[in-house]
Amino acid sequence: MTPRSHASRSITTHDVAAHAGVSQATVSLVLGGNPRARVAQATRERVVRAARDLGYRPNIVARSLVRGRSYTIGVVVPELSNPFFLDVVSGIQKVAVEAGYAVLLCDARDTSPGRHLEALRGRQVDGIVIDALGAESLPADALDGLEVVLVDEPSERWPGVASDAPGAGRLAAEHLLGLGHRRIAFVGPATDVHTFRMRERGFVARLREDGISLPSDWLRRAQPSIAAGQAAMRALLAMKDGRPTAVFCANDLLALGALKACLAAGVRVPAEMSLVGCDDIELARVVTPELTTVAVPARELGARAARILLRRLEKPSEPHKPQKPLPVRLAVRGTTARPQPETER
Amino acid sequence: MTPRSHASRSITTHDVAAHAGVSQATVSLVLGGNPRARVAQATRERVVRAARDLGYRPNIVARSLVRGRSYTIGVVVPELSNPFFLDVVSGIQKVAVEAGYAVLLCDARDTSPGRHLEALRGRQVDGIVIDALGAESLPADALDGLEVVLVDEPSERWPGVASDAPGAGRLAAEHLLGLGHRRIAFVGPATDVHTFRMRERGFVARLREDGISLPSDWLRRAQPSIAAGQAAMRALLAMKDGRPTAVFCANDLLALGALKACLAAGVRVPAEMSLVGCDDIELARVVTPELTTVAVPARELGARAARILLRRLEKPSEPHKPQKPLPVRLAVRGTTARPQPETER
């Protein structure tokens, strides 16, 4: 006959104490995992047995209250429907869960970051990871008294991790240049996201080194979505005085949209149009032809951010030494090729 | 001079009470949102002002402890990387957040459902939504004393919501049959998921009504992933004695993989091969040609599940009246067409 947890009320340290014939405090000492808790071996065993027999499970809510720490962190991302952010989150989650922290996920698409932050504070989260959301532009006190780590976003106020965004742009430019392209366009998000700006900057800088500049018509702004990428590419294809032979899109979603627009318009990729994306989300290898793109280590970005956050939570004093941006690499696949020898439109 | 929250310790009801010149309990009465709290209008206003001035924010952890409810629910899904589940989750999240609940997301791919459940209990979640995960097969007591709602999974023990899975299969079969296909194959997941089994059943049943049966070679089992769909389709294409002219895949991921395999093998879609998926994830419209599929209302599924769960949390007594399965509908797009007139091979 195993002891039944009668679902009515759950087992507490008091129950365990009674069962083991010790005081409640002793149970807490034994089960609390406090390293410097000196308890006799015999008592310890009795307590552990009793706990196991009764199916004791510590109440984290109560622990949180007294310790003033919830062992929960919040994560705010622009939109989960972009697989890139999902990967970042998955990296965070892995590290956090292993360390005994729970993760409260917030999609800034449903609800404004400010409101998410409010809710997270109410729940006493210990810290927050913010990904590409302009933390600086939040209500000044929205982050007061909270440990914050930023992903892909610079700040002198908080620590963070980032990928090598200018490097990503350069890599894309280099690849296209190496293939022999000279008529090159860029599709970048309209939203003011630091990473995107830097990708653009690196890209343009590298082009300029080879004496190539982007006519303003060939610098399209769009929301970072598939649909917007499609629209941008349609506009590019419709240009009267010749069209580009290659396009770099600031993220894969845009590139996927651009690819779709080309195929829909009967423009062969990569024969008539080369396309380079950025992020290397799983989808990049689902489409045909597979997307040439700059791979960004999303999961690793998330994992590092989480590690930084947890370390700061454990020892708040320790100063943060800024990390080098994570390297990116070019993944050459099916959407890039040399420009056609004689195609002036 | 606005009052500063000195980051050191946050504002409590005591602070507000002192500021307003009332007792702490009164503050709780006013701010606790208790409907039957009778407080004089004047005091109420004083308290509310004080709270606002000080920037008071209720501590949900403390509230949880005393009320025995955490206002947090857990959600366990097979894998977030399948956009279908992400949609379900987003539906849940919307409803939950609006009602003041937080959501703890668990991806069963990282960690076993059993362990997730353990962690969720420790955090005193009030209830759990389990999506397509064989709740019946979990350790019997893993769900004891918890409100549980199931998505896409039958059970007499717990309430749930489901989509019309057999209907989805029938719809797919009907469409293919109507187009004139007779040589039809099926790719279904190897894992024993109820919804998938039902989709298959509905599909096969409808085929049989027209006197068509699936040769066992044409019934391929695969993990519900793009890669597996690709492999399954390759196997189908390699069949010696003629290949099917159409394939129904039990979910979109598989269909996307199948499409990719066809394009890679130079098999024209839909001219030489018709493909039907199921779920209607966003990706279905990203590929070229766009995927014909059976649309399943994922977000609505999630939203309903959450509503059922919340209702049960508010009034645990109320019996649950089983809901009708949510209807699905066919989305005819670019991957289906009449079979080629004279193609025996």
Add this chain to the structure above:
DNA sequence: TTGTAAGCGTTATCAC
């Protein structure tokens, strides 16, 4: 109508 006081389940500081 408002204040007093008793917990909720845990941790942590003391005496014993």
Add this chain to the structure above:
DNA sequence: GTGATAACGCTTACAA
């Protein structure tokens, strides 16, 4: 080593 005991911030009878 172990056991009282006092918090943690809040809700909720019950008393005033």
